[in-house]
Amino acid sequence: MIGEDVLFSSVREIGAQLRARKFSAVELAELSLRRLETLGPALGALVSVTRERAMSEAHRANQELFAGKDRGPLHGIPYGLKDLVATKGIPTSWGAAPLREQVFDDDATVVTRLEQAGAVLVAKLAMVELAGGMGYNNPDASFTGPGRTPWNTAYWSGGSSSGSAAAVAAGLVSFAIGSETSGSILTPAAFCGVTGLRPSYGLVSRHGAMALAWTLDTLGPLARSVDDCAIVLGAIAGADPNDPTTTGDGFRHRPPTARPGRRFRIGVIRNATLGTDADVESGFKQALALLREVADVDEDVAFPDLPYAEAVRLIVSAEGASALRELIESGRVKQLQDRADRVRGFAHLLTPAVDYIDAMRARVAMRSELDALLSRYDALVAPTRTRLAPKVGQDFDAPTPGSPPPPEPQPGAPRPPATIPAGNLAGLPALALPMGFGRDGLPASLQLLGRAFSETTLVALGTAYQQMTDWHRKRPPA
Numbered sequence: 001m002i003g004e005d006v007l008f009s010s011v012r013e014i015g016a017q018l019r020a021r022k023f024s025a026v027e028l029a030e031l032s033l034r035r036l037e038t039l040g041p042a043l044g045a046l047v048s049v050t051r052e053r054a055m056s057e058a059h060r061a062n063q064e065l066f067a068g069k070d071r072g073p074l075h076g077i078p079y080g081l082k083d084l085v086a087t088k089g090i091p092t093s094w095g096a097a098p099l100r101e102q103v104f105d106d107d108a109t110v111v112t113r114l115e116q117a118g119a120v121l122v123a124k125l126a127m128v129e130l131a132g133g134m135g136y137n138n139p140d141a142s143f144t145g146p147g148r149t150p151w152n153t154a155y156w157s158g159g160s161s162s163g164s165a166a167a168v169a170a171g172l173v174s175f176a177i178g179s180e181t182s183g184s185i186l187t188p189a190a191f192c193g194v195t196g197l198r199p200s201y202g203l204v205s206r207h208g209a210m211a212l213a214w215t216l217d218t219l220g221p222l223a224r225s226v227d228d229c230a231i232v233l234g235a236i237a238g239a240d241p242n243d244p245t246t247t248g249d250g251f252r253h254r255p256p257t258a259r260p261g262r263r264f265r266i267g268v269i270r271n272a273t274l275g276t277d278a279d280v281e282s283g284f285k286q287a288l289a290l291l292r293e294v295a296d297v298d299e300d301v302a303f304p305d306l307p308y309a310e311a312v313r314l315i316v317s318a319e320g321a322s323a324l325r326e327l328i329e330s331g332r333v334k335q336l337q338d339r340a341d342r343v344r345g346f347a348h349l350l351t352p353a354v355d356y357i358d359a360m361r362a363r364v365a366m367r368s369e370l371d372a373l374l375s376r377y378d379a380l381v382a383p384t385r386t387r388l389a390p391k392v393g394q395d396f397d398a399p400t401p402g403s404p405p406p407p408e409p410q411p412g413a414p415r416p417p418a419t420i421p422a423g424n425l426a427g428l429p430a431l432a433l434p435m436g437f438g439r440d441g442l443p444a445s446l447q448l449l450g451r452a453f454s455e456t457t458l459v460a461l462g463t464a465y466q467q468m469t470d471w472h473r474k475r476p477p478a
Contacts, residue, residue: 040167044146053121061120078174081177085111089103152389174223185218205236267301301373363425
């Protein structure tokens with residue numbers, strides 16, 4: 001009899017049990033489907049289960065494994081997709097009420113590659129409507145309701161890959177595919193206490209995924225561990241003629257060794273904990289103490305103070321208005337859940353072309369400065385998010401009850417480094433790693449930011465950290 005805790009195990013652990021015939025891929029898929037149907041809606045994590053497809057893929061995995069045909073570590077492993085990734089004949093809503101019945105004729109490239117690796121698709125997972133491209137201002141920005149972190153369901157699971165992170169954290173799937181334009185893998189990974197990997201721009205095909213900003217969008221895994229994420233990345237990375245931005249290098253992952261064969265060099269970003277929650281700062285200090293066992297650490301590394309977030313906002317406004325133009329001009333955006341999302345698309349259509357061009361030109365210099373800095377390190381480190389998850393039911397810009405309003409920023413005053421928009425603007429890889437818990441049982445997260453296409457190094461460093469901790473093995477309250 002398969003136990004409820006199986007889906008909290010690593011991909012390698014589950015695979016070993018499948019191959020030892022402790023249970024079958026069909027039993028595993030049934031367990032995942034049952035947990036999704038039972039627990040997924042309360043977390044705002046589920047759009048739909050893909051039962052018919054899941055059973056077909058699970059039966060095939062059984063037959064192949066029993067016959068000695070092994071497709072690799074993902075063979076028979078159940079997973080979920082953020083509902084902006086196309087699946088043939090199954091609705092792909094982009095998280096938006098007016099598109100709930102949208103169906104595509106073909107699978108996205110990542111789906112095809114995961115099928116070739118033997119993975120079993122069990123669910124389409126909830127997301128912030130239109131991947132947050134309309135500028136949402138509240139966790140309740142999807143027709144499936146607000147995403148909730150399994151660690152404390154009064155709090156948000158993060159966006160826009162809200163359902164992907166929550167489903168992994170709650171043991172509904174073994175891994176999930178999310179997407180990021182600016183923080184949409186890293187943020188939900190942080191708020192749900194799981195591991196998230198944002199690949200370098202161009203490493204993973206976006207063919208068949210909703211476009212928000214063509215020059216920023218990435219697809220990547222959320223899972224329990226760095227090793228799990230790396231296994232998934234190995235299956236989905238590589239050139240795709242249907243996405244000309246992809247590279248031919250792919251990603252090859254070897255099983256982690258007991259300890260890395262060399263010391264790493266990392267830089268602690270200056271002001272990394274400026275304005276952070278006390279629990280985030282405490283967790284970050286503890287994480288640094290552990291990293292010093294495997295890495296030489298440079299303190300107080302200056303991060304180029306450039307308008308990354310402003311450039312990202314302009315690019316998303318312009319490219320998003322183009323990508324979603326028909327939906328905006330038709331007026332169907334007025335059916336969206338979040339009040340801000342119903343109107344901001346019209347403003348995005350008015351983004352001046354000269355502003356967009358200026359942002360793209362400035363981006364070249366910003367990317368160059370970041371690359372020069374990162375060339376000195378295996379990774380830069382900072383908290384993934386400076387704050388713990390916000391409460392469900394509150395606008396993001398609403399004052400915190402009982403707290404004084406934040407002070408007005410002073411010219412020249414230091415500010416926290418904008419690592420998430422900077423990394424996305426430059427197309428850099430990053431890892432979000434669980435690093436403990438704070439008030440109300442909420443997770444805190446460590447970010448490793450690397451040079452473009454340095455995933456192998458980031459994975460080695462992240463794995464070394466997780467070999468010294470067990471935060472990624474913790475389970476939310478039942």
